Amino acid sequence: MAKLALVGATGAVGQEMLKIMEERQFPVDELICLADPKEAGTRVKFRGEDLVVQAADEAVFKKADIAMFAAGTEVSKMLAPLARQHDCVVIDNSYAFRLQDDVPLVVPEVNADDIAQHKGIIANPNCSTILLVVAINPIHQAAGLKRVIVSTYQAVSGAGKAGIYELEAHSQAALDGKEVQPEVFDYPIAFNLIPHIDVFVEEDYTREEMKMVWETRKIMHLPELKVAPTAVRVPVFRSHSESINLETQRPISVEEARQVFSQAPGIIVQDDPANKKYPMPLYSSNRDEVYVGRIRKDISTEQGLAFWISADQIRKGAATNSLQIAEVVIEKNLY
């Protein structure tokens, strides 16, 4: 049991964390809900009780063993050092510390052992990256990865509650033939696709795309892994999907791959074309597993595998993964 502070308790990921902590009987004996001072005093439900949200400031971290950060990169940069001053272990969902050498970047199904190396901060990876590594790590264990080509189909909830609201309101406006100005996204997202998530950083790749390169390499301890990502926002409320082509070092048959996926942690194989079974975001939502299907040979190369995944990026891509990390920290007394 631990005392937990949750920074960003009123946001999309924070709210999901509260729900998942209830479902998982998460070992917390005191929960301190924090948010922007503007939201202090509002209440959130947790295990049948109303908890009063407090302004996130230094003093509260004194009372917590672990602080879960789910409030964006700027908040993490500002408050995580204060939490550390009070020996509060930080599990951070933002981009702030992910690539620092002394910060383990963890997907428990892949590199849970890295958690023990922490120096006070453990980072939760980017959502698209989490889904990707859960799916490709078992194939790497079985056949060695040489190259990963991935095109994403990312839900609007990746942009938080405001993204969900914008898709809902603007879909209605589009159906009514009304013109509306996009606010959360750069262009209308209703009935459209936007091949641009986060800012452009290098060689005309976006940061969302480069996260899938940098973070995948760090999580899998494969600093040379070749990854070619394309990240696209789609008009789906929840659950990201990815079309993945792998090249492996050793041959792996489709049957073997299906077997490997079905025995891997955190994966549900949903792959029965004859009966029209394959992963879809509408049905992978509100689940913790990564759904894997359309498993087939990549017919354009000798040792290639193609498949399609879908998973709830608010849960496994953020809230669930962070809580899985926290469970290891608590269970192994790493705080």
Next chain:
Amino acid sequence: MAKLALVGATGAVGQEMLKIMEERQFPVDELICLADPKEAGTRVKFRGEDLVVQAADEAVFKKADIAMFAAGTEVSKMLAPLARQHDCVVIDNSYAFRLQDDVPLVVPEVNADDIAQHKGIIANPNCSTILLVVAINPIHQAAGLKRVIVSTYQAVSGAGKAGIYELEAHSQAALDGKEVQPEVFDYPIAFNLIPHIDVFVEEDYTREEMKMVWETRKIMHLPELKVAPTAVRVPVFRSHSESINLETQRPISVEEARQVFSQAPGIIVQDDPANKKYPMPLYSSNRDEVYVGRIRKDISTEQGLAFWISADQIRKGAATNSLQIAEVVIEKNLY
């Protein structure tokens, strides 16, 4: 000038053909509009006149030099042989004859010369394939193609008027919290993705995917070209998009590729990340060109290029391409 029969004049592609013939001042001096007997007697607009739709039967083909077929594979199989009996040149938008050796499969920007080889039937390729080859052929000319990996984001209008209606009605139902049963698609398409278009045919690839393999090879005269496709239906009304990774035989820089694309026929380069310019289906709709953007190095391989395309698949993917073929047939007197 030619006498033209249009089979499927009341369908999504047929209606678009009428509109495009008006725009292009298409050289037709008599137009006979045909459809299912159930629709005989209805009227369609063409160049300010109301044309009465007739039942598609053998007799009408006597009066036509060229018959455009836009009514599905079964209709083409049944009526194209009758049209041929009257020496009517068939330009067929269906899958019926595309892979027959004596039937040229044509995208005018790529293989217009094949039209002259026709033996009475010329086939219009699959929509996703047309967009793909318009984009990759210039790179093949410049650097030689070795391998193509493509993931599609296909609009519902690929399933005709009924697909458009279903997305519209079911999006409204979803926003209203109402349950509705999908009819056109196997699963709800509103706010969802379906990684399955057409039937599964071989090695767990769909026919929509294998069309991108078989037809690309035939159009480009590259029977050994390696193509790995993934076809996904997305909740977009109009315009297909594709995420493409190419491997080339000779190196080609991003600058050179951008130059090659910008000089290629049928392409508009829309590629300015700093100013958030890239192709999107909302803006490529109702245009005849293939929009190409997000042009960058494939950072997972030595000689690779990654880019993103979007184009109106009812126009360039079907109606416009068929009419471009017909224009060559008329201009070169190949009927």
